[in-house]
Amino acid sequence: MHQSLSRVYCLIATALALVLLGASLNYAQPQQSASAVGQYVGSEACQTCHEEMFNQFKKTPHYVTLTKKDYKPEQQGCESCHGPGSAHVEAGGGAGTIASFKTMSSKQRAETCLKCHAKQDERINFKHSEHQISQVSCDACHSSHTPKFAANLLREETTTLCFSCHGEIRNSFALPFRHKVMEGVLSCTDCHNQHGGFNAQKRLVGTDQSCFKCHTDKQGPFTFEHMAVRIEGCTYCHSPHGSNNPRLLTRNRVQSLCLECHSGAGRLPAGDETPSFHNLATARFQNCTTCHTQIHGSNLNVLFFEQEAPV
Numbered sequence: 621m622h623q624s625l626s627r628v629y630c631l632i633a634t635a636l637a638l639v640l641l642g643a644s645l646n647y648a649q650p651q652q653s654a655s656a657v658g659q660y661v662g663s664e665a666c667q668t669c670h671e672e673m674f675n676q677f678k679k680t681p682h683y684v685t686l687t688k689k690d691y692k693p694e695q696q697g698c699e700s701c702h703g704p705g706s707a708h709v710e711a712g713g714g715a716g717t718i719a720s721f722k723t724m725s726s727k728q729r730a731e732t733c734l735k736c737h738a739k740q741d742e743r744i745n746f747k748h749s750e751h752q753i754s755q756v757s758c759d760a761c762h763s764s765h766t767p768k769f770a771a772n773l774l775r776e777e778t779t780t781l782c783f784s785c786h787g788e789i790r791n792s793f794a795l796p797f798r799h800k801v802m803e804g805v806l807s808c809t810d811c812h813n814q815h816g817g818f819n820a821q822k823r824l825v826g827t828d829q830s831c832f833k834c835h836t837d838k839q840g841p842f843t844f845e846h847m848a849v850r851i852e853g854c855t856y857c858h859s860p861h862g863s864n865n866p867r868l869l870t871r872n873r874v875q876s877l878c879l880e881c882h883s884g885a886g887r888l889p890a891g892d893e894t895p896s897f898h899n900l901a902t903a904r905f906q907n908c909t910t911c912h913t914q915i916h917g918s919n920l921n922v923l924f925f926e927q928e929a930p931v
């Protein structure tokens with residue numbers, strides 16, 4: 621720990637010295653990261669010693685930084701991630717003379733990738749995500765050199781990847797009622813944004829917004845909203861991953877769910893109780909949603925009936 625810290629300080633000091641030198645000589649230095657020391661020598665130089673790695677690299681989407689003319693020296697090939705290589709090449713290779721992901725902090729690793737990948741979308745907010753905060757950086761999920769799955773450079777197929785750290789939730793996808801993630805109908809990343817984001821729809825933790833992508837009919841706006849949906853959200857009544865209860869409900873009987881709020885002892889003020897003519901001892905009244913069918917909200921009926929009161 622001490623060693624790598626002092627190395628960082630040493631690099632910062634060297635970088636600072638270079639900046640000062642550049643300023644005093646009035647050089648127009650290209651923008652470099654804190655750890656970038658030396659000159660860019662081009663990836664052909666790397667190829668001479670790291671032949672196999674170079675050949676692998678050719679198969680990845682990043683190779684485009686060498687074939688297209690759009691990229692500046694600091695954005696090309698090997699050095700786009702490992703920084704300028706002149707010192708390393710002059711030393712004839714070896715550890716400690718070029719930026720290595722083994723010694724970079726998780727923040728530095730993310731910053732290296734975000735130099736190019738922060739532009740089009742919200743990945744810039746990765747910094748504030750639970751993943752980055754917990755030191756889970758880009759390279760935990762992506763492999764730049766030897767991805768197991770070429771698509772998205774993933775180390776594993778998405779579900780396997782997520783379960784490799786979140787194994788404790790695997791059981792919920794084996795329950796009788798579940799979102800069919802294991803069956804490949806939908807993916808963890810349909811509801812979660814592993815990269816984080818500002819937008820409610822893109823937060824790491826699933827939100828109601830993510831549900832509306834598929835269950836559009838539940839979004840409203842409705843003339844008559846059910847305040848439970850708006851205030852408590854979908855997960856008060858549904859377990860998003862899986863459940864022992866039909867419709868992914870959090871309770872085994874619909875009425876238990878409703879009565880948590882709509883009863884004398886419930887969470888609502890007097891006046892919103894289930895009316896007394898509802899004889900809860902009879903089968904007729906027990907399944908609330910046979911009459912109050914539009915339980916997520918309605919444009920027709922304040923009591924969420926299909927149309928007019930059915931009694």
Ligand code: HEC
Binds near residue numbers: 704
């Ligand atoms: C003269 C041969 C040579 C050249 C040229 C060369 N390397 Fe290396 N490189 C080595 C050797 C030897 C090692 C140490 C053994 C290893 O890790 O493979 C090494 C290690 C590395 C490491 C790991 C460093 C560490 O601290 O663990 C990286 C990253 C690397 N090289 C990248 C590059 C890049 C990028 C280029 C082109 C700019 C390049 N190399 C050019 C020989 C070379």
Ligand code: HEC
Binds near residue numbers: 720
């Ligand atoms: C897109 C970013 C990126 C590019 C481009 C890239 N690397 Fe790497 N490199 C990494 C990451 C990340 C690792 C850490 C291991 C891993 O995640 O697979 C790594 C690991 C290495 C290692 C092993 C030592 C170490 O630091 O772990 C060497 C050597 C290396 N790279 C050389 C090269 C060479 C040579 C090229 C060009 C042919 C290249 N890299 C291009 C990101 C990159």
Ligand code: HEC
Binds near residue numbers: 730734743759815
């Ligand atoms: C927790 C795992 C994880 C982490 C950490 C992670 N990613 Fe991803 N990333 C994925 C998965 C899974 C996909 C596949 C697409 C999907 O399902 O959304 C992906 C897709 C991508 C894509 C291609 C598709 C797109 O969204 O444009 C890019 C580029 C990307 N990630 C870059 C990054 C960068 C840069 C970082 C770090 C700042 C990072 N990722 C961190 C898991 C991760």
Ligand code: HEC
Binds near residue numbers: 681682696737759762
């Ligand atoms: C010099 C700029 C640059 C850097 C630095 C960079 N990338 Fe990329 N990345 C690209 C380009 C260009 C592409 C290919 C075009 C595209 O898909 O946008 C790409 C594509 C990807 C993809 C999508 C692959 C696919 O199948 O569509 C992933 C994932 C990715 N990069 C992850 C990373 C990670 C992780 C790092 C850091 C270790 C990183 N990139 C560093 C420029 C960069």
Ligand code: HEC
Binds near residue numbers: 751754778809
């Ligand atoms: C390398 C390990 C690792 C991988 C792979 C990983 N995660 Fe995480 N994830 C974590 C850690 C550590 C946290 C921090 C909170 C915690 O301990 O659960 C976290 C947090 C989360 C959270 C927030 C949990 C909360 O309680 O706020 C979600 C959601 C999440 N990850 C989803 C995913 C998804 C989806 C994938 C696959 C694309 C994935 N993770 C892959 C390690 C990982």
Ligand code: HEC
Binds near residue numbers: 786807812860
């Ligand atoms: C249908 C949408 C959906 C899918 C698919 C989904 N999640 Fe979730 N997930 C959520 C929601 C919503 C929450 C928040 C639960 C809450 O607030 O009670 C959550 C919570 C989590 C948490 C936080 C811990 C917990 O159990 O509350 C983790 C970790 C997580 N999900 C990982 C995953 C992984 C890994 C996958 C894929 C195997 C996945 N999720 C698939 C919607 C989903």
Ligand code: HEC
Binds near residue numbers: 798830854866
């Ligand atoms: C990517 C699309 C998608 C997303 C996002 C999604 N769902 Fe689903 N959901 C489905 C599909 C498809 C089914 C049907 C499952 C089946 O038949 O196996 C389903 C089924 C359900 C069911 C059970 C319906 C029944 O008839 O048993 C509930 C409840 C549900 N989803 C709630 C949610 C909630 C809450 C969220 C947000 C946390 C959400 N869904 C996000 C696609 C999605």
Ligand code: HEC
Binds near residue numbers: 831835848855
């Ligand atoms: C107050 C509790 C409650 C809340 C909050 C709630 N639901 Fe439901 N939901 C139910 C009940 C009860 C059923 C079963 C209705 C039935 O038996 O016909 C259901 C059924 C469903 C179904 C399957 C049947 C259908 O109508 O398509 C889906 C999908 C669904 N809910 C999605 C959602 C989504 C998305 C949210 C958040 C916007 C949400 N629910 C919020 C109670 C709730």
Ligand code: HEC
Binds near residue numbers: 852
């Ligand atoms: C989390 C608490 C909560 C749950 C659970 C809940 N509701 Fe509600 N419900 C409310 C609130 C709050 C209102 C609005 C009360 C008001 O406007 O005075 C409401 C309104 C209603 C109304 C409209 C009449 C009125 O009192 O305004 C009906 C009918 C209703 N709910 C039925 C149900 C049924 C059936 C269920 C079970 C599927 C259920 N609710 C579950 C909180 C809940």
Ligand code: HEC
Binds near residue numbers: 875882892909
């Ligand atoms: C057989 C049909 C039927 C069933 C089943 C049913 N209700 Fe009702 N519900 C009604 C009718 C009819 C009204 C009131 C009509 C009126 O006042 O004009 C009503 C009104 C309500 C109200 C509104 C009270 C108010 O005036 O603010 C609530 C809350 C309610 N029901 C909850 C429930 C709950 C909880 C269940 C399940 C335990 C349930 N209902 C089952 C028919 C039904």
